Amino acid sequence: MDFMSSMAKVIPGTFAPDISSDDIPNITPIPNGVDAPGASSFKDTVKGLLSDVNDKINASDQNTRDLASGKTNDLQKVVTSVEEANLSLQFTMAMRTKLLDAYSEISRMQV
Amino acid sequence: MGDISFGQTVGMLKNAMDGAAESHQVIANNVANVNTPNYRRSDVSFKEALARTETSTADPDELALVTTNDRQIAVGGAQDPEPFSITSTVDNSQQMRVDGSNVDVDQEMAKLSLNSSYAQTMAQLLQNQFTRIKQSIQEHS
């Protein structure tokens, strides 16, 4: 988790939970009769997404370093991997914002 | 509070740009002296030094040679990063021109052009790194 964990160290409060621990509550979907056997929980989805972004970022960084040191001359590969990583990060950030907004809205609800 | 480290890639891109700037200086000097009698052209190398600044981990499928003495050659295995340095060497090869300068202006212009695109690419990639960091810092998009 390089990028994410270094972000969390530098800027506290960024959405970069330490997914190695099991503190994230395991919210499973409410059974409604027909339930897929391997239904993924919310936590797993989040885990998968973050891990994917991290992989993409690391791959694009490695490609960038290879281009800088002359190990590769494939500009196409580097540029597409960089853009993919950028978009994945933006998507994850947008999701984070939505989740935070949803949480705030719920917590504001009068019970 | 200690330094904020922005990661290996940002450091490498900064060094790459330094290397490219130095290269440009040397190439420009070669081009300026294209007609100077007995001039010897110079070269700059920094990309290999750049590669050596990377920390690399051992390839699990490879058997690394074990060394017990500094003078033995190590192949494979993890590599310790070495600090970056830019080296400039003088090319003393023989010239074929009557005036004695060993500058080939076409070669130098080609190097100049390549170096310039390299530098611009590095600048763009560095800018991208910073943008990514900024995005992570943003509270609300």
Place this chain on the structure above:
Amino acid sequence: MGLYDSIEVSASALTAQRLAMDVIANNIANVNTTRTPEGGAFKRQLVVFAQKDEAASQTDTLDGDSDPGSARAGVQVVGVVNDNSPDKLVYDPSHPDADPQGYVHMPNIEVVKEMVDMMAASRAYEANVTAIQEARTMGSATMGLLRA
């Protein structure tokens, strides 16, 4: 050192090559000049280039080190000298400047050679202009880092 110094390096070459072109143009213009103020036919002139070394700066910088100077500051013209190879002798007794034997001393200038030198100087000039443009482009790409 850095990008802006390299622009000075290239600029030094522009000056030097332009001077070379002027000298060559002067040679071509005087290809038939048999009378000069110094006496005798016009002598071909050539430009001597030398690598320019940046002088070591004697003043200390703020943190106490002095700049050792660099051997890479471009090119300079160290002299415009006469080519002392023999004049061309043309047999023409009717020429006002003919010597007693009827030979006229013509300048030791070959127009074809001068044209070739002119092309070399011109190409060098253009190459240095390109170097300056590239330096500017690189500088501007670096500045682009500051744009959001």
